Amino acid sequence: MAKYRLDYVWLDGYTPVPNLRTKCMMREYTAFPTLEDLPEWGFDGSSTQQAEGGDSDCILKPVALYPDPTRVNGVLVMCEVMLPDGTPHPSNSRATIADDEGTWFGFEQEYFLMQDGRPLGFPVGGYPEPQGEYYCGVGFKNVGSIGREIADTHLDLCLEAGINHEGINAEVASGQWEFQVFGKGSKTAADQIWMARFLLLRLCEEYEVDVEWHCKPVKGDWNGSGMHCNFSTEYLRETGGKEYFLKLMDAFEENCEEHIAVYGPDNDQRLTGLHETQSIDKFSWGVADRGASIRVPHSFVKNDAYKGYLEDRRPNSQGDPYQIASRVIKTIQSVPTA
Structure with missing residues (x-):
């Protein structure tokens, strides 16, 4: 023992x-x-x-x-x-969500690393160089001295924990990073995102650094933080088709308010129509369009197949992945496949 x-x-x-x-x-x-x-x-x-x-x-x-x-x-x-009687607590967002192991999710979790109340790389009382060279950047002036070390160590911890971590990159703003996690089904994917968040928070204790999950921590001409939700179903992966896809986009547009309601608080500060976002009160889809609500990869429309995965760019970095994935599944299930 x-x-x-x-x-x-x-x-x-x-x-x-x-x-x-x-x-x-x-x-x-x-x-x-x-x-x-x-x-x-x-x-x-x-x-x-x-x-x-x-x-x-x-x-x-x-x-x-x-x-x-x-x-x-x-x-x-x-x-x-x-609750003591064995029923789910009202705060338990996992217990009653829609789940389907055939619906696969890839979450792109963005976040800021903060020290002394400001993002890494931001000088006291001011701003660093404008956005441009930070995204996937290399070198001290772009990523600082500990940001990459934290992101790399976090990746290793997740892999050793059995979390299906799929990659990292420095993001568009100074001090902003992203990691990606893939899972099959709402509960599996969301469990892994929450545990990955936990590991990142615990790791940053060692560096005296805070993780800022807010979707727009730096006001003005700086990108906010999202948690883009890539998803596919067995039907989208194996069959697809333009007619079905257009019906699916109609359903996402019709349920736009329901999606925004669970895609994270303060999303109006992030979904402004600027900084690679669509406005919060509009819905659009587009091929390789980072300003669309749902981005369609070139691979999806190749040979007019309309088959593969899609990316909902509206969820934000604070969103609850249980509710996000559940809402996506509910909308998909509202569209018949035949």
Whole structure:
């Protein structure tokens, strides 16, 4: 028997954006535990805006686990929050979402690294050089001294944890970075994004750096942060077709308000029609158009096939991937394939 460190991770009740929380339990196992081996665990919901002080018990229900690459015999445990009677807590955005393992998601998570209240590379009381050379940039003047180290280390941690991390790049603004995660189904993809966020936050503690998830942390002529949602279904991958695609785009336009409602708060500050975005009150699609609501890759329309994946560019960096993926699936399911 060996002692295992179980770090339970969950989303609190703060709105409009929940925070990640964690606490540690030590347990003995003969081997790396399975999900079924992990116990439910209580916590004080009155300290996380999930209960009143007079009845504060909430329950953590393990739903996914990952090896912790920073610990010996460490386990990262993604949890749903439940009420004592076993029903999902109102803040539990995972329990009741639409899910389909045949719908695949690739999330592009953008974020800013902040130190002393300003993005890395921003001088005290001023601004760095305008946007232009930072995107996928190289060299100290473009990416600074620790930004790439943080992003690279985070990638390695995610891979060692079994998260399907697919890449990183410096983004358009100074101090802004992006990582990409791919998963099959709403719950799998979103679990991995939330755990990747957790690993990034925990890593940045070592550098005395904060992660800023807000979609427009620097006002003015600077790009905001998105979480572009790439998606495909078995039908889109295998069959597709222009007629079906146009019906699907009609459905996305008809459900535009429902999508914007769950695509992250303050999106009006980011979706202005500038900085490679469509205006929040409009819907458009376009081939290779970074200013469209949904960008269609050239590969999708090649040979007039209209087959492959699509990119919804409206979700922002603060968005809840559970709700984003669920909303995409609901709209797709509203369009018949035959």
